[in-house]
Amino acid sequence: MITFKQLRRHIEKIGRKKRPFIAFQIEPTSRCQLRCVMCPRTIFSREWDNGDMPLSLYDKISTSFHLVDNIHLQGWGEPLLHPEISLMIQKAKAVPCRTSLTTNGVLLSEPVSHDFIEKGLDAIVISIAGAVSETHEAIRCGSHFGQIIDNVKVLAHLKLSMKSKTPKIVLSFLMTKKNIEELPEAVLLAKDTGSDEMVATNVDYIAGQYQDDMKIFSCKEADSEYKKIVEKALRTAKKAKITFRVYPLEMEELIMCEMNPLKIVFLSHDGCVSPCVYLNLSKKGWIPRIFCGNYQGIQKQRFGYVGEDDFVEIWERKEYKNFREPYVRRMAFNKRAFDVIADVQSSKAAMDELEKLEAVLRDNPLPAVCSTCYKAYNI
Numbered sequence: 001m002i003t004f005k006q007l008r009r010h011i012e013k014i015g016r017k018k019r020p021f022i023a024f025q026i027e028p029t030s031r032c033q034l035r036c037v038m039c040p041r042t043i044f045s046r047e048w049d050n051g052d053m054p055l056s057l058y059d060k061i062s063t064s065f066h067l068v069d070n071i072h073l074q075g076w077g078e079p080l081l082h083p084e085i086s087l088m089i090q091k092a093k094a095v096p097c098r099t100s101l102t103t104n105g106v107l108l109s110e111p112v113s114h115d116f117i118e119k120g121l122d123a124i125v126i127s128i129a130g131a132v133s134e135t136h137e138a139i140r141c142g143s144h145f146g147q148i149i150d151n152v153k154v155l156a157h158l159k160l161s162m163k164s165k166t167p168k169i170v171l172s173f174l175m176t177k178k179n180i181e182e183l184p185e186a187v188l189l190a191k192d193t194g195s196d197e198m199v200a201t202n203v204d205y206i207a208g209q210y211q212d213d214m215k216i217f218s219c220k221e222a223d224s225e226y227k228k229i230v231e232k233a234l235r236t237a238k239k240a241k242i243t244f245r246v247y248p249l250e251m252e253e254l255i256m257c258e259m260n261p262l263k264i265v266f267l268s269h270d271g272c273v274s275p276c277v278y279l280n281l282s283k284k285g286w287i288p289r290i291f292c293g294n295y296q297g298i299q300k301q302r303f304g305y306v307g308e309d310d311f312v313e314i315w316e317r318k319e320y321k322n323f324r325e326p327y328v329r330r331m332a333f334n335k336r337a338f339d340v341i342a343d344v345q346s347s348k349a350a351m352d353e354l355e356k357l358e359a360v361l362r363d364n365p366l367p368a369v370c371s372t373c374y375k376a377y378n379i
Contacts, residue, residue, distance in 0.1 A: 021068040022263040026061065027075025028053050028082035030269050030282040034104055035141040036129075038174070038214060040281055041076060042141075043207045049282040050077075053269040055084050057307055058091070061267055064311040065095040070122075073101040075268060076282050080107040089119045098122045102172070104140065105148035113155040116167060123168040125199075126152055131182035131189050139178065149193060156194025171195040175202055175247075176214040180226055183233040191240045198237070200230070200246040204374045205278055206290045217379050219292040222249035251377040255334045255361065258375050262327050265315075271307040273314045274300070275323060278373055291372035298369050326367050333360045 029052045035042045065071065071092040073079045079101050082088070092099040100123035108126065116124065126148065130136035133145035156169060171190040173183060183200060190198035203215045216226045230246055237244030256262070261275035274280035279301040281287050287298040301323065304314030314320065334357065370376045 019067055019069050020263070021265065022260060023070040023072050023265075024061070024065075024068050025072045025074065025264065025266045025277060026053070026058070026088075027077065027267065027269045027277075027282075028058075028073050028079045028085055028088060029077040030075060031081050032076075032078040032104070033081065033106065034078070034143055037139055037141065038176070038203050038205075038211050039076075040205065040207050040283065043211075044281070044283045047283040047285065049270070049284070051269050051282075052082055053271070055087065057271050058084075058088055061271075061306055061311065062091050062095070065092060065097050067312075068097060070098040070100060073099070074103075074125075075266070075277055077269070078104055078106070080112065086115050086119060089116065089121050093120045100124065100167070102127065104143060105151050106143055108148075108151040108155065110154050110158070113151070113158050114162075116155075117158055117162050117164050121167040123166070123170060124155070125170045125172050126195075127172045127174065128186065129174045129176070130179045131185035135179045135182060139174070139176065149189070152193040152195060159194075168197065169193075169195045170197045170199055173198060173200045175200050175216050177216055178214065180216050180229055183229055184236045187233050187236045187242065187244055188240060190244075191242045195242070197243040197245070200233070200244070202247050202249075202374070202379050204379050206374075207288055208290065212290045212293075217247075217249045217251070217374075219251050248378050251374070251379060253361075253366070253377055255330050256327060257366070257370060257373075258378070261324055262331065267306065271305050272302045273304045273306060273311065273320075274302055276375070278375060279369060289372060291374070294372075296372045298372070301369060323367060326364055329364045330361060333357060333364070 030048070031050045031052065032041055041048055073085065073088060079085055080103050089099050099121055101121070102125040105126040127140070128136055128145070128148065129139035130145070136145040137143060152169065152171065159165070171193065173186045175183065187198055202217050203211055206212050206215065216223065226249055230249065233246065234244060259276035259278070264276065266274045266277045266280060268274065268280055268282060272280060279287070279298070281300070287300060289296045289298060303317055303320040303323070306314065365371060366376055
């Protein structure tokens with residue numbers, strides 16, 4: 001028998017499909033209690049703007065939640081430090097929107113986990129940087145690995161005891177030269193903690209030489225030993241029967257950046273509207289980055305302030321539209337190519353269309369500020 005609760009969820013799902021935005025990534029705070037060696041907060045500590053999003057500002061943003069499917073509460077800080085994080089989740093779920101967050105796991109105590117389950121948090125991503133304490137704590141300085149793992153286990157146990165399917169628990173492993181050998185072991189750790197999924201990510205924002213030396217991916221061909229370790233981790237995950245996703249170790253230009261500025265928006269703790277978190281660091285001045293060995297200085301992309309103006313009005317501003325236009329053209333050509341390929345009768349004709357698409361993309365490059373960002377190359 002279908003219950004009213006099931007019908008309500010079905011109706012909510014139908015409603016979300018019609019929403020124009022995939023996600024709002026909202027930064028509850030730019031503060032963090034850790035000093036992770038790859039984090040811009042650590043690198044630019046003297047220039048960093050530490051602050052929390054006022055609840056009144058969040059409430060103003062929430063008037064546009066009916067336009068979006070998912071609210072992801074995370075930016076350059078640790079969201080669990082925000083004193084009203086629970087209320088933020090509750091307000092997003094009331095719309096309703098799918099709601100998720102990423103955390104370092106330090107403050108994920110049993111009462112917090114219990115509250116998140118009760119509030120209906122849909123997914124939680126917990127970041128780790130090793131499979132053992134020594135490795136993790138050398139990268140995510142100031143954290144206690146054993147306590148974080150215990151916190152994840154408690155969350156998984158509470159889900160079972162409360163008969164809840166949410167939040168989905170995702171363990172996120174940051175791949176570096178210092179910890180890559182531990183990746184297969186980390187997969188088993190994810191299984192042991194009761195996590196639903198594990199994701200292996202790259203150091204995708206590189207602010208200086210130290211971080212550049214940490215990365216295991218390559219602008220050309222990745223190290224064969226790193227590839228073997230990843231393959232072993234994939235086999236381990238299959239045998240352990242845990243969902244495992246790993247980011248590529250070699251670059252390939254995407255037609256649409258993973259951050260999808262046509263469907264995703266980043267709102268910083270001070271209410272600034274930007275295409276993504278990588279184009280709006282909470283620091284003074286320009287955004288420095290190293291891309292394939294070359295230093296770049298990127299100007300922040302901020303198109304408005306929701307504390308003063310309506311979100312839709314900001315979205316429709318000429319400057320914001322101009323930024324998105326290259327992606328609009330690239331996606332239009334991509335759709336056209338796939339429509340044609342679907343109708344062709346030979347592989348040669350399909351390859352001809354693919355070559356045409358590649359030529360079109362060369363004539364319609366990524367926006368300048370995106371062309372030197374690894375997220376636009378599937379990293």
